[in-house]
Amino acid sequence: MIEENPVSLHDAPSRSMNMIEAINDALDIMMARDPDVVIMGEDVGYFGGVFRATAGLQKKFGKNRVFDTPINECGIIGAAVGMAAYGLRPVPEIQFADYIYPGLDQLVSEAARLRYRSAGEFVAQITVRSPFGGGIFGGQTHSQSPEALFTHVAGLKTVIPATPYDAKGLLIAAIEDNDPVIFFEPKRIYNGPFDGYYDRPSRPWKGLPGSQVPEGYYKVPLGKARVVREGAALTVVTYGTMVHVAEAVLAEKGVDAEIIDLRSLVPLDIDTVEKSVEKTGKCLVIHEATRTSGFGAELVTLVQERCFYHLEAPVERVTGFDTPYPHSLEWAYFPGPVRIGEAVDRLMKD
């Protein structure tokens, strides 16, 4: 089922892209390959999306396949489910993850359940793209990370890329997947990786790891984590923006950490996590979302259940606080270098 990338991919022509360009490229390729792919959402048509992810696509593929929608997320997801029942492969955009809640019933009770309740007669092969996460002064309604709401739902897949290369390959895999996929795009790293030091100049993707993106079609399989960096002293399990923050903090601290970018939360690559923790004996879970009942709780439990006799220290989690994302105190909320550093120090103190 999972199509491995051809070996020749490394030799394929490639160019530097930021994450927006990579997503746009994936959509462009899938629109051209599959006439059943349609894109819909608020401002995605003529304007090309508030983050420009769908720029140029309406002009290229026509208004029948790339179109604006009413400001009604229930209608966007509900119509997409109906289109999927017809046989299309819709890729709706929810402009901000914070706006997804009016569509929640259609996702949780409908898209996620169609295959099960109809014993496979109807499926919702839809990919819901949505920018998520903070760090752009979006305030509490443009910064949330609601991924745990979706990982809790049987029948939904939840995918979060951390690089332009992965964003393109994962999005193509998500669109081709026959299950509904929530595809959260960490908007803080659309234009460049963010290391958590908000007081330092931001960097564009160009020339950085993960920004060289092959032209043409390729897939990054769902359910396969990426080992960002190998190490022996500590396993860091994270995803999205926090991959880059973890990398920077652990480099500064000089800890020989193994950093795992999960890439998809459901399906989860538990093997890669287990192998790493068995090797390092220590585990730190990091996410930007609020703490209580966050996906970190699931990860910590899994590590505890499956790697207990390899552990040399309590599993730590670093997360956002259990508050709404405050506008002026955004960086006090964000699980940045200080919070991560503290946890690393606790884990490494022996």
Added chain:
Amino acid sequence: MAEGPVRTGKPRGNLPPLDLYVPEPRYRPGDTVDYSHLQIPEPGLLARPDEACEASETWPLTLDMVRVLGDDDRAVGPWNPHLDPETLRRMLATMALTRAFDDRMYRGQRQGKTSFYMKSTGEEAISIACAHALAADDMVFPSYRQQGILIARGYPLEEMINQIYSNRADRLKGRQLPIMYSAKDYGFFTISGNLATQFPQAVGWAMASAIKGDTRIATSFVGEGSSAEGDFHAAMTFAAVYNAPVVLNVVNNQWAISSFSGFAGAERTTFAARAAGYGIAGLRVDGNDILAVYAAMEWAANRARANKGPTLIEHFTYRAEGHSTSDDPSAYRSAREAEDWPLGDPIMRLKKHLIALGEWSEEQHEAMDRELAEQVKAATKEAEKNGILGHGLHHPFHTMFEDVFEELPWHLQEQAEQAIRERQTKWPEWKE
């Protein structure tokens, strides 16, 4: 800096305190019923606009009621669909079959053969007329009371009963509450227990059909109660914005479990009148008059198929029995309501029409009823060979974990193994 409005001297100091209005139905258990407030026009009076007309031409109809069959059992007026006697007899038989099926399944639930059932008694005309007015491959997004459409489209009764019993032959593998059918080959979308979700889905399906240059249209049904859901508004907005080839039906059967239609806004205006607010065509029909329902559905289907856009139809009817096997309507409404319903019973009305035409007789009707009862009984017996709920003849354990995703992920594989272990512990002798 502004000083703000002057707060003194406003007359509100003399007004009584605000008072929340909570609607109350006219009649409660034990009350006599008086339907004289209902405005029921004589059949045949309303004009039938061209199917390609401006939506606004239909709006007067949304405050009125399309009726074809009169008290004299004759079909009259421009909405008369002029169906041939053979079609009328087929529709009569399908309504009667649906009622016979409902009666037997209701008894089956009372006998402990399943957990739940929902009858459509008194509302059969809506489903059966719609099924006949649509093409067989038009897509239906039903609510839970359109079993008549499945029956009219020839779906095997035995399959329906297998589903109701959640037995080992249930095509849905025992996963769904009874009556939540799914039949893709019959253009019948999987029924959801979450109300009104099917409404925007039908619009999306219709949009897809238009995107693909297809000729098929979609239709969907909600009750008047769940027309209060946001999904209704989403569907109406999308249908209007994209001129979707869809027919959206509100089955106004007056009651949503114990809440009367006033809790969905019926005291203010009709449900059909909402069409005007969205700028789409709307019709309001006597839902117990199968010829009126057929005519309205045919009108709306022709309009949709001609790319003239969506129609909202309100079917004015009465839920003659409980919401489901789980409620007792005598606890909240007057029993006289159903008996005195001024629009009669849809089966009786069509029967009398056919008799008035000289195309049917009491004897034929009685014979038909006996035959249909036997047909249902035979299907029930066949289905019972595959098991009834709770008697062990269900789908194998492992199927519980299938179809959550296309492929079984590791965590569900582990949970499936646990379920098998649990079963071995509880029933060591179990063989699948």
